[in-house]
Amino acid sequence: MKRETEWETFAHEADVGVRGSGITLAEAFAGAAMAMMSAICDPARVAARDAVTVVCTAPNEEMLLVDWLNALVYEMATRHMLFSRFEVSIGDRHLLATAWGEPVDVAKHQPAAEVKGASFCELAVRQEADGRWTAQCVVDV
Amino acid sequence: MDLAKLKQRGPFEWVLPATGRMRVPGVIFASRELIEGMDAKVREQVANVASLPGIVAASYAMPDAHWGYGFPIGGVAAFDADDGGVVSAGGVGFDISCGVRTLHTRLKLAEVEAQQARLADVLYACIPAGVGSTGGIHLDAAGMAAMLKGGARWAVQEGYGTEADLIHIEEFGCVAGADPAAVSEQARKRQRDEMGTLGSGNHYLEVQAVSEIFDAAAAKAYGLAVGDVVVSIHCGSRGLGHQIGTDFLREMVLAAPGAGIALPDRELACAPLKSALGQRYLGAMRAGINCALANRQILSHLARQAFAEVFPGARLSLLYDVSHNTCKEEMHTVDGRRRRLFVHRKGATRAFGPGHADLPHEYAKVGQPVLIGGSMGTASYILAGAAGTEERAFGSACHGAGRAMSRHEAMRRWHGRAVVDELAGRGILIRSPSSRGVAEEAPLAYKDVGAVVDASDRAGLARKVVRLSPLVCIKG
Structure with missing residues (x-):
C-alpha cells in the first residue's frame, strides 16, 4: 500500500532531481518539497517548530511547482531556516502552503549544499495511470 | 555518447552537423x-542551443562538458543582436559569474607546511562558509546599488583590496x-546577509602549491615557480545571482511564445537582445556579475x-580572476568580419590568447590566465589562453x-570523516x-581534471x- 505522500531524489549529472508523488496534486507538491529538503540535509534532523506561510500563483501546474520550490528556497535563504514538514493546498493554479522548520544549526543539521534554484530541467507534473500525481524537476545545488 | 552522429574534424574536435531545427552545427x-x-x-x-535565434558560427562544448539544464555545462554560444539574436537566462544559469x-x-611550500594546521584553522575561522552562514557586511539600499554598479571596484573603494587587484x-x-533597478x-533581500560568504556545494577556498610547470615562459609571466604557494577561491x-536567474528564467519562459521563440527546452528560456526584457535581463545579469566580483574581492580581503x-607581513597579490557563468558583450572576427557578439559561457572560461587588448600588460605576450579547479583531493591547473582560440570558440x-x-x-x-x-x-x-x-565532494566523485x-x-x-596541488581546503 503506497503512502499518501512519497518522495525521492533522482540522479542528474551536475545537480539533483527531486520528485514527489501523492494521491492528490497537493501531496505530490509536498513530496517534491521534502525531496528538495533531503538534497540539503536529512529532514529527520530538522524540528518542525516554526511555521511559514507560502502563497504562489502560476499560469500552469508545472510553473506552479517551480514557483513553489523557489518560494521555499527564498524563505530558507532569507530566514536562514530549514524545513521538514509541509501542508499544501492547491486550487485553480493557486497554492497555499505552510512549511514548518527551524533555524539552520550547522552542527545539528549537517547541511551539505544550499539549493540555488528550481529549474525547468526534467520538469513534469502529471497524473499517472493509477491516479496518483507526480511532481518533479531538477534543482541547482 | 555514441560517436555515430559526430564527424571528427581533428583529434580533439568533433562536429555535429546541423540538422532539423539547428541553425548552425555543434562542435565538441x-x-x-x-x-x-x-x-x-x-x-x-x-x-538545442544551435537552434536558438541569431546564434553565430556554432554551438560549442568544452572538454569538460556534461549534462546541464538547457545549455550543457561547458557550453559556449554567441549571438548577434542584429541577426535577431537572443540572451538566455538559462544559458547563464543560476550562479551568475561563478568563477x-x-x-x-x-610564500614557499616549506614555510606553509610548517604552519599548515594553524593556517587551516585561521582560514576556517575567517571565511564564512556553508549553508546559512552570514557575512559581516550588511548593505543598505544605497550601498547595494553602489556594489551592483561597481563590482570589485566598489569593494576596493570600501577598503577590501587595492587598485592593483582590479x-x-x-x-x-x-x-x-549593470542596472541595479532591474534587480x-x-x-x-537574499543578498542582505551573504556579502563575503563562500557558499556551499562545490565552492571552496583552497591553499595550493605549484607542483609542476609545463610552460616556463607563461609561468614566469604569471610569477609562478615550483613550490610557490597560492590561494584559489571558487564561488x-x-x-542575489541565484534569484536573478530564478526571476528571469520564469519571465523568459512565459514571454518566449509572444516573441515568436519556440523553445526546444524551457530551460533555454531567452529573449531577443533587442527587446525590453532582453535588455532588462542584461542589466540585472551584469549587476549579478558585479556582485560576484565584489564577493570574491571581499573573500580575498578575509584571506x-x-x-x-x-x-x-605576508602580502597576497591577485594573479587573476575568471568567471565561468556569464554572457559578455565582446568583439569577434567571424568570416573576416568584426562583429559585436553576446557570448554565453555556461561552465566555460573566457580564454583570450596572446596580444588581446583586454589583458593586463604583463600577460599580453602569453595570454590570459585560465584558472581550472579540480576536486579537493586531486589537482587544479592554470592554463593560458592559446593563440587563435578566438577563431575556435570565441x-x-x-x-x-x-x-x-x-x-x-x-x-x-563515502563518509565525510x-x-x-x-x-x-x-x-x-x-x-x-x-x-x-565533504562526502558529496569526495575526490573520486569528480572526473579526472588532468584529462x-x-x-x-x-x-x-x-x-x-x-x-597546483592542494594543501588546505575550506569547503562550504
Missing part, C-alpha cells in the same frame, strides 16, 4: 575517451551596463587577513573537472562545517602552464 572539443564518457544529453543540449580567482602568497580581473573588476527586491554571486595572522576553454557521479551516489559511497582522514594522511587538510558536504586540461591544451583552446 574533447578526446575520444572524454566524448565516449559524456552523457548523450550533452549532444542533445548542444543541438575562480587565484592569489599569489609569495587590473587582474576580467573587465578590470567592474562590468559596464528584484527579493534578489536584494559566485550568492543569493589576506588570515594569512597576515599566521604569516606576519576565446573560451574548459572550467573544471565535472562530476563523475551524483551527489546521492557519493554520499552513499573518512574522506577528511584519508586526505589528511596525504597532507591535505580539509575544514568544513558539513561531513555530508580535461590535456584535451583543452591539445585542442588549442588553452595551454597548460602549471599544476
